[in-house]
Amino acid sequence: MLVSLVFALSQQSPASGSVAWLPAYFGGLESSITKSMLVAVLICAIILRIILGFVNDIIASTVSHQISESIRHRLYAKILTIPFQRFQRYERSDLINVIATESYSVASAHTGLVRLGISLGTIIIFGAGMLVMAWPIAVLAVMFGVVHNLSLGLFAAAYRRLGAASLSALEELTHLSWTTLQTLKAVKSFGLEDDHKGIFETLSKTVGETWRRSDRMGAATSLLSETLTFGVILTIILSSQVLPVDFRAALSATILLYRLQPHIKQFDSQLLRLHEIEASLQNVLALIAEQDDARKTAGGEELRHLKQEIVFHDVSFFYEEARMPAVRHASFSIRAGETTALTGPSGSGKTTIINMLLDLIQPTEGRITIDGKDLSTIERSSWLRLLAVSGQDVELMDGSVLDNIRFRRDILEEDVRWAADMACATEFIENLPYGFDEWLGDEAIRLSGGQRQRIGLARALAGRPDILLLDEATSALDEETEGRVLSLLLREYDGRTLIVVSHRPSVARLMKNRIDLRPATTADGLLYGG
Ligand SMILES: Nc1ncnc2c1ncn2[C@@H]1O[C@H](COP(=O)(O)OP(=O)(O)O)[C@@H](O)[C@H]1O
Ligand SMILES: [Mg+2]
Incomplete structure (x- = not known):
């Protein structure tokens, strides 16, 4: 709606009192809406959005920190309550990783799911708007959505693999650091400093490489999403003559679609991020699922x-x-x-x-x-x-x-x-x-x-x-x-x-x-x- 209003204002000559050419979907409203009302609505909407955004950030961060904290507490308590023999079977460095680092994955998953919900809601609202404005464009957008989802599916497995690889590389790195600290005297007594340095650098490179791959995959999915959106917009423009849609409505729908694009991108990245943190989540959940010492x-x-x-x-x-x-x-x-x-x-x-x-x-x-x-x-x-x-x-x-x-x-x-x-x-x-x-x-x-x-x-x-x-x-x-x-x-x-x-x-x-x-x-x- 904001897009359409801004679009309306930018097109309107300063002298005119009413918005006579609002997109078709506003129907008969145009005659009764004055420009100052429109400006007031616009300003209110922007202020409301800022306030809601701020409140949302505060609530989301509070909830996320509370989840993190509660998971950390549960993990620490679990280590104290599992049978001693079970505890002995864990690598200490893995436990430290789980409590200090991987516990965040639960809060991340929660944040991801919330954002996913918000993005999905936005996509549905925008989609409904498009349907009202110009249904043939909405149909095109749905087709685009299906292709888009199928291509994302191809990335999902790769993201899961990447998440697991990155986690295991990080675990190896922590494990090496931990054992080096524990056995430093032996390392120095056997003159093995250079060997350890070499092993650490190799592992560290692997960790860096998994992170770089994650960034590259992020860039690739973003490119895919942009390309598909561009493709659908191009299709609309090229077929505007043949589509049974009013030109102004088509233009508004296209702008809406363009405005929707960041939400689609956000949706994608959250979805793929969930796949990426799956391995961490599994580690956290496996520890939480350990039976307490009877x-x-x-x-x-x-x-x-x-x-x-x-x-x-x-x-x-x-x-x-x-x-x-x-x-x-x-x-x-x-x-x-x-x-x-x-x-x-x-x-x-x-x-x-x-x-x-x-x-x-x-x-x-x-x-x-x-x-x-x-x-x-x-x-x-x-x-x-x-x-x-x-x-x-x-x-x-x-x-x-x-x-x-x-x-x-x-x-x-x-x-x-x-x-x-x-x-x-x-x-x-x-x-x-x-x-x-x-x-x-x-x-x-x-x-x-x-x-x-x-x-x-x-x-x-x-x-x-x-x-x-x-x-x-x-x-x-x-x-x-x-x-x-x-x-x-x-x-x-x-x-x-x-x-x-x-x-x-x-x-x-x-x-x-x-x-x-x-x-x-x-x-x-x-x-x-x-
Ligand atoms: N946590 C453990 N897991 C598996 N085997 C163990 C563990 N602790 C000890 N053992 C084994 O149990 C046997 C008895 O060990 P232990 O009670 O420590 O003997 P002692 O104290 O008489 O030297 C040994 O063969 C040892 O290898
Ligand atoms: Mg003994």
Whole structure:
């Protein structure tokens, strides 16, 4: 309508009071419309359009950001709630990509769909206008629309392929960056800097190439749309003599068609963009569709203390897709208030047993009981409140020593310091330039293995757990320091439950009870000593 009005005004001589020659579709209106009314309508329409455009932008961006935010939250929550074993099967760098980058694809898809709807609505309104003005032209436009859609269909599959290729190239690039950061010391020690640089440049080129291809395809579809519109306009002009349409109406319809062209282009680009982000969307949806850990969501009976014993009843555990069980037919008991050593060669399933105790994984066969109650029927958080574990590898985070020991729990600074004393960590922490406030990167490269382990131990102790699990937690310490740590722990845990996994016979001997695991491959149905 705006087009027609502007068209009308531009053709009108300034002196004349009424618009006598409006296109035919306005019929008898012309005599009653004055030029000033027309100008007022035009100005109002333009202002309304500006306001509506502005409101639309604000609403669209708010909705889009809300969608992005909610998807990001759901993805992050999902990582925390999927079973630990499922999590281990994901590449960390892929997960970061999904949360940080690909989560936007859902908001993009939503924006795309909204724009698609708006463009479609505009196309329908313009089409109706054309139908009223000059139906033969509308018929021509519909024919053009069909050809146009068919040709777009040819592009759709290419866009989907391009989207998938671009995503996988980006994933490889992130993966390489991530592993380089994780293994930088090894890269430098083997003198592999140039090789890594070469691989990165190749991958980066591939990413750039997919983006360039996407731009080129965008330009090609835009050209296709322009060419088809031009083709249909040319057809109208050339056949205007033979078409049963009034010339002014034909002209207005043609202008309308021309005005419609950006909307068609927008429609095309949104449609193809949806095809392009399909791969990202699938990644996001696949992660969201992961089943939550049944144990995490299940309720159960609250447990306040371990009174008697933890018993493994003929427990076996198979990792997903593993051919051999990691633990086979294990039966033993761990008595409350006593110290127990869990020993066995590397790969015999000690860590797997600790993970089952932490309820990170559940037995494939058999069951674990706590004071006679099945672990699976106990409310998980009440069980975890009683336990703490410290392992061989300590997962340090970006933060100070204090942050790392406290680990986002509500723990008093004096308890942190007490735990550091117990772990014989204070002695080296106080030699750091900023002591407990010393900033450790997530890799804590300035700390030795033994120092990292002592921070991990302090972290486990700071919550003063009833049951302490040490999974080779002092393996990197020298024997003298290990001896000091263990004697402090034995004194502190006198009357409480301490489970220690260790290779060293000297450590195992310090514990009251001993459970010896043989490799699952050789011990068939063996009863473990208690
Ligand atoms: N996440 C996992 N996925 C598949 N197999 C695993 C996984 N973790 C450990 N295993 C396998 O299970 C067996 C027992 O491992 P683990 O419990 O770590 O032994 P230990 O702590 O006694 O050295 C090993 O053969 C190991 O390769
Ligand atoms: Mg282990």
